[in-house]
Amino acid sequence: MVKQPKPETLAERTRRAVSNELVDAAQALFAEKGYEQVTIDEIAEATGISRRSFFRYFASKDELVLGRFDQQGEQYVDALNARPLDEPLWVALRRMADVTIAYVSDPELGRRASEMDRLIHSSESLRAGFLRRMEIAQGLVTDAARQRESVRGSDLSDIAIAATVAAAFSAIMVAGEQARAHGTSWARVFDEAMTALTPAHADTQHQPAQVETRSNGG
Structure with missing residues (x-):
């Protein structure tokens, strides 16, 4: 049987879930409004986190693309x-x-x-x-x-x-x-x-x- 990777910790799963939610929200906004028109504040608001918290997951809009x-x-x-x-x-x-x-x-x-x-x-x-x-x-x-x-x-x-x-x-x-x-x-x-x-x-x-x-x- 192929060896399975070590299970993620709760903190890792939480970080992955929030990151995925940010990516989904950002890409939906980019597709709707256009990349240049969407702000980081809008992306953060769409996922219910602060602008400061956003930068704990991504350094820029480019990373979300x-x-x-x-x-x-x-x-x-x-x-x-x-x-x-x-x-x-x-x-x-x-x-x-x-x-x-x-x-x-x-x-x-x-x-x-x-x-x-x-x-x-x-x-x-x-x-x-x-x-x-x-x-x-x-x-x-x-x-x-x-x-x-x-x-x-x-x-x-x-x-x-x-x-x-x-x-x-x-x-x-x-x-x-x-x-x-x-x-x-x-x-x-x-x-x-x-x-x-x-x-x-x-x-x-x-x-x-x-x-x-x-x-x-x-």
Whole structure:
């Protein structure tokens, strides 16, 4: 069985919950009013905390734009660890991304994701922050995949595992780029990219059918 991470303390869970609430409130306001028009005071008021308390969680509005990606790695690791151990790594990585597909497929969350994506890619500093967070997420997933393959008794080398995870993350990035540029379905592009990048070692006979969703950015 894949080893589970140490449970969070009550203080850690509380901090995560407040941080997530701030991110949700801020991104909803950004999507409704526009990033420049929303103040930190408005975000704090929307979550029932003071301006001073806000800065205990985030240093700036920029961090709130990127907030959804701060936990991306942990979410992907949880999703990967939840996959059956008899499932080939490539298929498990495909199903891991269902957490993103669910997010961008939701009408309201998908609209918000599109707006945040537009903001991120209109700013060099935000884009750099986004890429850094995705790099961290890829590292966490790679570590989890190595542990998973060890438990499975896989004969994949560390390099093969790292390259397989990197290919899956490339598909994730391509899906976001295509959805942003052309308004295409994130899920459809992701599945197409995963098919194109399928490693020679991958057993895909149990690969699920493509998930069709609304055309939202991711």
